[in-house]
Structures are given as C-alpha cells and as structure tokens.
Amino acid sequence: MYDIRPAAQDDLDAVLSLVLRLQADDAHHIGYLGETLGDISAELAEFEPDWAACTVVATDDSGWVVGALSVELDAESGRAYLHGPFVDVPVNHPAGSRIWDQTADALYAAALPLLDGVPDRELLGHTGHRRLAAFAERHRFAAARACGIHVLDGDGLRGLLLREASCPRTGPAREMRVLPTDPAVHEAVAVLHERCFPKTYLSGRKLVDAARRHTVVVAMDGDRVLGYASGKAEPGEFYLDFVAVEPDVRGQGVGAALVTELVWKLAEKSGARPQAAAAILAGNRSSQRLFDRLGFRLHLELVAYRANPAA
Known part of the structure; x- marks a missing residue:
C-alpha cells in the first residue's frame, strides 16, 4: 500500500509528470487534460486557494509520486470538481486493478476533509476508463451524459x-x-x-x-x-x-x-x-x-x- 499525504508545492513537477506519463499511454484512458505540460499546469494553476492546498498524493517507498487527486471548489455553484484520481500502475500488472482501486479509494478518503460540507461532487473521465467507472460506483457517483472532444x-x-x-x-x-x-x-x-x-x-x-x-x-x-x-x-x-x-x-x-x-x-x-x-x-x-x-x-x-x- 502506498503512503498517502497532503501535497506540497514541491510535488507539482512530479504530479505533472505523472499525469503526462499516464496520458501518453492510451491503455490508461486518461480523460482530456490538454496535450502538453503547459496545458495541465495551467489547469492546476487555476485552483483556489492554491494547488497544493487542495491536492493529496500517493508515494511509494522511495518517495516517488505515484498517485494524485485534486479538489476544485466552486463556492458560487456549491459544487466540488475532482481531478483524478490518477494512479500509476502497469497496465498489465496481475494486481494492477487491486492496486489502483486501493490507492484511488485511499486518495479519496484523504481528500474528504477538503469536501466537507460540499455534497455535490463531480468527476470527469474517459468513457473507456473502467477502473474510474467502478470507483464512481463504489462512492455513489452516478454517470451523467457523455460529451465528445472534437x-x-x-x-x-x-x-x-x-x-x-x-x-x-x-x-x-x-x-x-x-x-x-x-x-x-x-x-x-x-x-x-x-x-x-x-x-x-x-x-x-x-x-x-x-x-x-x-x-x-x-x-x-x-x-x-x-x-x-x-x-x-x-x-x-x-x-x-x-x-x-x-x-x-x-x-x-x-x-x-x-x-x-x-x-x-x-x-x-x-x-x-x-x-x-x-x-x-x-x-x-x-x-x-x-x-x-x-x-x-x-x-x-x-x-x-x-x-x-x-x-
């Protein structure tokens, strides 16, 4: 089991690298986050009050960031947007699904204090991301209408x-x-x-x-x-x-x-x-x-x- 902790500002480069690494492999079915490091960095930079304060990360024994989940709160709409969970496990690893599920659930549990008082929560993912669909079902997220990126x-x-x-x-x-x-x-x-x-x-x-x-x-x-x-x-x-x-x-x-x-x-x-x-x-x-x-x-x-x- 990976260690779960609040993010520090120094983790930003590692998280960006994690997301780009996962997005580069179609088997991970990462949703649409832009095509470059700058795209993803720009999205994270919009979080309030700051990126690290609304993010939790998973690290392995060497301290390498292998998972992340960020929470974006919109006070006006009273809704929270989850960016992730992103978990780096080999696609064909025999225990890959179990590792992904346990890490994603642990990240979400660690992020719950950030969601306190905000029951309306949304996350967005690729329609082919079956692990994310199962995560959503476990945590009582219902699927809404799909959208296409053209x-x-x-x-x-x-x-x-x-x-x-x-x-x-x-x-x-x-x-x-x-x-x-x-x-x-x-x-x-x-x-x-x-x-x-x-x-x-x-x-x-x-x-x-x-x-x-x-x-x-x-x-x-x-x-x-x-x-x-x-x-x-x-x-x-x-x-x-x-x-x-x-x-x-x-x-x-x-x-x-x-x-x-x-x-x-x-x-x-x-x-x-x-x-x-x-x-x-x-x-x-x-x-x-x-x-x-x-x-x-x-x-x-x-x-x-x-x-x-x-x-």
Whole structure:
C-alpha cells in the first residue's frame, strides 16, 4: 500500500509528470487534460486557494509520486470538481486493478476533509476508463451524459483562420465583437449562458467577468445580442468551451461565424496553436452539425459522474 499525504508545492513537477506519463499511454484512458505540460499546469494553476492546498498524493517507498487527486471548489455553484484520481500502475500488472482501486479509494478518503460540507461532487473521465467507472460506483457517483472532444488541425484549422467571420444580413447590420463593457450586453450574455448551460461549471457571471481567462466574442444585431462563443488559448491548442445562439436566429450562420471569429481572436491574441478543440454534449445535434460543417472530428468521449447532485 502506498503512503498517502497532503501535497506540497514541491510535488507539482512530479504530479505533472505523472499525469503526462499516464496520458501518453492510451491503455490508461486518461480523460482530456490538454496535450502538453503547459496545458495541465495551467489547469492546476487555476485552483483556489492554491494547488497544493487542495491536492493529496500517493508515494511509494522511495518517495516517488505515484498517485494524485485534486479538489476544485466552486463556492458560487456549491459544487466540488475532482481531478483524478490518477494512479500509476502497469497496465498489465496481475494486481494492477487491486492496486489502483486501493490507492484511488485511499486518495479519496484523504481528500474528504477538503469536501466537507460540499455534497455535490463531480468527476470527469474517459468513457473507456473502467477502473474510474467502478470507483464512481463504489462512492455513489452516478454517470451523467457523455460529451465528445472534437478537434480541428492542419489544413482545416488554417482554412478556418482564413474564413471571413460573417453571417447573412437581415435587418440591421450584424457584427462580431469581443465582449464589450456595456452592462446590458454583459447581462444578455450571462442570461443566454444560464439558459443554454444551466448548472455548468462556469456561471454566466463568471463568464462575462473573464474569471477563467476566457475570451468571449458576441454576435450583435444593432443593440441585440444574437449569440456568443467563449474559449481560451492553452499552450497546445485553442479550446472552445461554450457557443450559444438565440433560438430565433439559429440555422442562419451565426454559430459558425462566432466560432470562426473566436478562433481568429484567440490566434490574434496568443499566436498560433496546432489545433482547436471543442466539447460537445452527447445528443446536442445542432452543435454537432455546426462543428462537423467546420471540419472538426471526434477525438475522444468523456463522461461526467455526479455524487449527491442538488435537486
């Protein structure tokens, strides 16, 4: 049995190395964490109050970090997000499943004080990660809808960057703008976000306040908000996390124009990236059609597990 202890700041490099090592082997079925050390480091850097204070690690007899679990608390939504558990065991080891299960359970037990008073908990993993699915079942996490990570690279991404971000003009001139400071526009985007993505990890208020380094572009028809798209430039990719369009203007090219403009603005702000990626909930056919038309392809499927979700 490995030793379980709270993380120290000096463990960060070892944990990053652990996750990258596991992610490099498809047999471990590690969920989508970005493609580079910088991607994963950027995600960990967003934890509050700091990374080490919300992480527990497993170490072997030599002190080598072989497992980790981090907890991210969102006070506004009253939800906790579990990143992990990540456990390094040889894929074909005869006792691999038992070692993984025992270590994962021990990490979760050690992290429980961080979760005190937060019954609504969520973890995200690859649909093929059977050990994680069993862990979720043991700890009474129920599987929610799956989502797919869709990517665009190579000539497809170059072509998107060369497209004109425009949609048909009907009535007042339509334009694409980076989120302006107008409070009325902020309110409209926040309301549209809450309507289209209720109870997601990022509230409408946080989205417009750019609390997570998001770039938000807005489609305007005069003073009216038609839709928005948000994303951020990670070290290895442009990540597009939300696209929403008002129902009465869907199917008119607004969504495609928003995605095109967002990718361009991210490239303009942060420079080139080898790919763009977007998360699409299973069953969201309109988003699926939109990204298919733009050339995105399915990269992997993830599933969220929820424990004691709020009514």
